[in-house]
Amino acid sequence: MIGLGFDVHRLAEGESLVLGGVPIPSEIGTVAHSDGDVVLHALVDALLGALALGDIGEHFPDTDPTWKGASSSVFVEHAIAMLHDRGYAPVNIDATLVLQAPKILPYKEQMRQTMAALCQLPVERVSVKATTSEHLGYAGRKEGVHAWVVCEVQPK
Ligand code: MG
Numbered sequence: 001m002i003g004l005g006f007d008v009h010r011l012a013e014g015e016s017l018v019l020g021g022v023p024i025p026s027e028i029g030t031v032a033h034s035d036g037d038v039v040l041h042a043l044v045d046a047l048l049g050a051l052a053l054g055d056i057g058e059h060f061p062d063t064d065p066t067w068k069g070a071s072s073s074v075f076v077e078h079a080i081a082m083l084h085d086r087g088y089a090p091v092n093i094d095a096t097l098v099l100q101a102p103k104i105l106p107y108k109e110q111m112r113q114t115m116a117a118l119c120q121l122p123v124e125r126v127s128v129k130a131t132t133s134e135h136l137g138y139a140g141r142k143e144g145v146h147a148w149v150v151c152e153v154q155p156k
Contacts, residue, residue, distance in 0.1 A: 001153045005045030007038040008146035020111030033062035040072035042149040047079040050153035076118045089156045092125040099145040104130045
C-alpha cells in the first residue's frame with residue numbers, strides 16, 4: 001500500500017525550526033501548535049494514508065492542549081503503532097522538503113537517521129530530499145515551508 005502526505009507551515013522570525021525531527025539553527029521558524037515539523041507531519045499523513053486511517057488533524061487536533069508544543073516524533077510513533085496494531089509496517093519512506101532557506105544539506109543525514117529510528121527502518125530505506133522553489137511563491141518568499149512524503153506499507 002502507498003501513502004502520501006503533505007504539510008505546510010508559515011514561517012516567522014523568532015520561531016524555532018525543526019525538520020525531520022532535527023532542530024535547525026535559523027532566524028525564521030515555523031508557526032505551529034506543535035513543534036511545526038512539516039516533514040514529520042507529512043510523514044504521519046503518509047503512514048495513516050497507506051491504510052486509510054484518516055489524517056493527522058483527526059488524531060492530534062490542534063485545539064487539544066495535550067499537543068501544544070509537542071514533539072512531532074510522538075505523532076509518528078503513534079501512527080507507527082496504529083500500523084503495527086493492524087499487522088503492517090512501512091518498508092520505505094521518501095520525503096521532499098521545499099524551503100528557500102536555510103540550506104538543509106548539513107542536516108539531511110541526521111533527518112534520515114531520526115526518521116528511520118522513529119519508523120524502525122534501516123536508514124537505507126529512508127530518503128530525504130530538499131529543494132528551493134527558485135524564489136517563487138510562499139516558499140520562495142520565505143513565508144512558508146512545505147513537505148511531501150510518500151511511503152510504502154506492507155504486512156509485517
Ligand atoms: Mg502541520
